[in-house]
Amino acid sequence: MTKVDTRAVRRAIKLLQMDKAGFFWSVMAGAAGLGCSVGLAAVSAWLIARASQMPPVLDLAVATTAVRALGIGKAVFRYVNRIASHRVALYGMSSLRTSVYDSLADSDTDVVTSIRRGDLLARTGKDIDTVGDLVVRALMPAAVALVVSMLSVGIVGALSPMIGALLLVCLLLSGLVGPLFAMRGASLAESAQIVDRAELSAQSLAMLESASELRISGRLNAMEAATAATERRIFKNRDSAARPTALAAAIDLGAMGIAVIGALLIGSQQVAAGTLTGVELAVVVLTPLAAFEATQVMAMAAVQLVRSSGAATRILDLIDTAEAKHALPATPPDHEETGLVVDELVIGWPDAPSIAGPLTINIQRGQTLAIVGPSGIGKSTLLYTLAGMLHPHSGSVRIDGKEISRLTRTEVSNVLTLTAEDAHVFETTVLENIRVARGDVSEEEATELLGRVGLSQWLSELPQGINTMLGENAANISGGERRRLLMARALASRADFLLLDEPGEHLDGETADRLIRDLLALGGDRTVILVTHRLTPLDVADRVVVLSEKDGETVVTAAGTHEELMATVPEYRWSTRRES
Template sequence: MNDLRRAMALLELESRRVLTAVAAGVATLGSALLLAGLSAWLIVRAWEMPPVLDLTVAVVAVRALGISRGLFRYFERLATHETALRGTTSARANLYRRLAEGDPAAAAGLGRGDLLARTGSDVDALGDVVVRALVPIAVAAVLSVAAVVTLAVITPAAGAVLAVALLVAGVLAPWLSARAAATADARADAARTRFTEDAVTVLDHAAELRVAGRLAPLARRARASNVASVRATDRSAVPSAFADAAAPLAVGASVLGSLLIGITVFGSAPDAMSPTTLGVLVLLPLSAFEATSVLPAAAQTLNRARSAAGRIVDLLDRADRPVPRGTAPADGPGRLQAVGLCSGWPDGTVTAPLDLDVPSGSRIAIVGSSGSGKTTALMTLAGLLPPRAGAVTLDGTDLVDVDPDALRRRIGFFAEDAHLFDTSILENLRVARGDIDEDEARTALAAVGLGEWVDGLPDGVHTVLGAGARTVSGGQRRRILLARALLSPAQILLLDEPTEHLDDEAAEQLQRRLLDREAGLVDPDRSVVVVTHRLPCDTAADRVVRVEKNALPAS
């Protein structure tokens, strides 16, 4: 519950909006409760055949309550969903802000599917708490008390029976349902996360995986994860069904108990209870249980939200880990040096020491097979991972002493799996720098070989890309990411596999241009460090570092 409270704080819920939603919900079910009681009175009173005018007010009131119930339900839905949507928007903004300002390794240490789940469906689960748990529970509490008090005024025994039945339907059944579903939900979340990771990989790299012969196995693994998720969800529905069955049983027990009590009182002392009162006593509990019918689902929503909150809080704790916060300005020509640098993820393998000197305007290539630690070393050079040993300096100042904002403006790391957003090409390029105009975008895209492609698009640089870059090929995606890097303000560009997924000839040509100061692709005064597992033999690189697994010897 502590994790849930911390995560819910991200929603920044306004008490005024929450109370408005609760008030609309109380008005909705209050109309139903009054409608039941008044209808019972009207039915029994009409059986007594009084003058018609004696029933006119009741008839009009029944119609008014029937209309107001639907109207208040609409207002309640508007208020509840507005509160939830505002909350999830605030939660994502706060989460992104904490990640941006916190430890850079917090997000980098997670798989894409896991990170997307934590910032996507897990945040939605927090929003569901407002719609499916917080407001319904508050409404049920208010209406249950009102119904019990009303029946207790008529006869205390009936009020006691209703109170016990409401506790069974509104407290015991939801608790049992949530407890039984906890394990199944946890398994479903784990399977769903595996499915998301595999599905994202298949959708983003289908062409390359097909060529490598890995598409079918990965698709089968994704399908198996999805099936496991569905089966776990089905298992969690079994206890929910038992909880749902508790509601009609409690209704029956309450109505039967009220009827027996009313008959006993009416039979023993006819003057103590009128027939209309007996009708109200029997029919009123039927509407009282409408408020508790959603509580088993509310309990399961809280259970899922607790699991989601645990993952979100873990991400926040990762971002809030104490990291050195330097204050030194990033002044100077931009000389990046690594001395005895050992790189690695926390609790992971550590690479062999690396000495690397990247003077201003230099061109460096780091070459090695997959798994040799190239990307890890590049992230350490960018200050995204702390060195496991040795040090990295920028113009003689250790990276940990440099102001983080100034460091990001001077050193730019561009990952091979960087995300393309579901927006226009221009806005995807503006991720690197917000003031990029259309001419700059077209120039950069033409420089990386996408000029004709962009010109052939119906909206040019304003063409919207599908989420996850589904509308572009792997090569086009990589060129867009490279254009984003070229447009960034960073003085030192650290590029991770910038030519992956291109054909051999195009990849070699682009690498030659990246590593040649005279090619004009990158300004001569900017430094470029390229990580790749295949490098043409005739590049103009100033230095080539060849690495092996768990070792980074310089050549």
């Protein structure tokens, strides 16, 4: 492991906030369980050897009882060890995940959106689980192995110091040398696997969510081939990591053989010399067989340490990025500037060419703005940039003089809310889906909001009204009902700026126009900015911005009221009349 990996593991352990007392008791329980195995081997060896001498039965009574007690204790202590160690690990993962979420919540808004969703899912899911496995599969087994090895060497050394020294050397060979081979061999393979698993998550998520678009664009086969190539790399790296692990297992087996054979040879000479009895010889020969049970897991513990260090590095990179961006000095607000100002804005997705700009738009508080234009021209991307979810390629977006990319997600959510076209509907009640925007929404408020978006009749027909459970991602309601439910959620927010992406999608023309007019009528109380294909209801908007392609770039080609655009822009007038 490099110094970077070591520092990452230490920081991750601190973020796990491990219960030290719980970890101690889990180690003690694990050591007691393996100690019972060692004791069982030693006592059984003594009992068999002593019984062969045909002593009085009472001489064997204590040993017989001990065998039974150690056999039961082995199972009991191992069960307690599993409970205690997993409790420590699970609570630690919860603490680490909370720390990651807290850092992201307090970071600039583009930190999360600059990472692919599949990669972000891998870092906050699988990577955190891998760091948590550090407790159960690396730290705890290492501590248990240390305790049990000392116990085993103590038992054997008390009978024969020479054999005890040999056992100590063999245990070090099995518990340190073998795992070092496993670590060195697994380091590159495991590091590559972490990256490949994150890539596979991103590719799989993209295919699940965008299968139709990929099929239409002819890119589905290429995406499937890329996913298959990633899986092949994972299998190859897994096989590469298995070879040094197998070598470590061979070293462990060889060390155990050396210990047993060496104990037999040395013990035989000591028996001949009269310094060791035959019964004691059986004990020193058979006890190492159980002692190596503690060290044989050290190779996998070493590999787990490598895995956890790589996962910890990825998680801490995310935290450090969030904290570094949050620590940047904010642009001093212009107190004379009010409303939302888009200044020479060039937009696009991270690590991709810009798709629109430069754009300049100004909307005062309480006004309503509609953004229209052909499909695929960048309207939704513009909306995500206005919401701070995408960082501008150049230019700026300011609310009341404050640059939105410098605000934390919490600060942004207090002043602005975005309802995307693919916003999620959760598998819970209608009421709780609306409470996503504001947790203190009452049933009466939710019913009134649903009525404002035209869902009164739908609500009255539900079996349990506002408390009816919805299926996963609203699978049991129509597309139009889903859109209106999302609009009700947007209205529940206390944010002053409402950003809405295609609120009339999946609705018939008359219903869509009525909903859009209702949303635009909120002007005065709130600032409404919406993207839409419908032009007819925009006669109630304060301002309409038309995006078009000019010389290969998306720019604002017209802006004004609906009436002004009808009078001066032939294409706008023609499209509006076609709707009618």
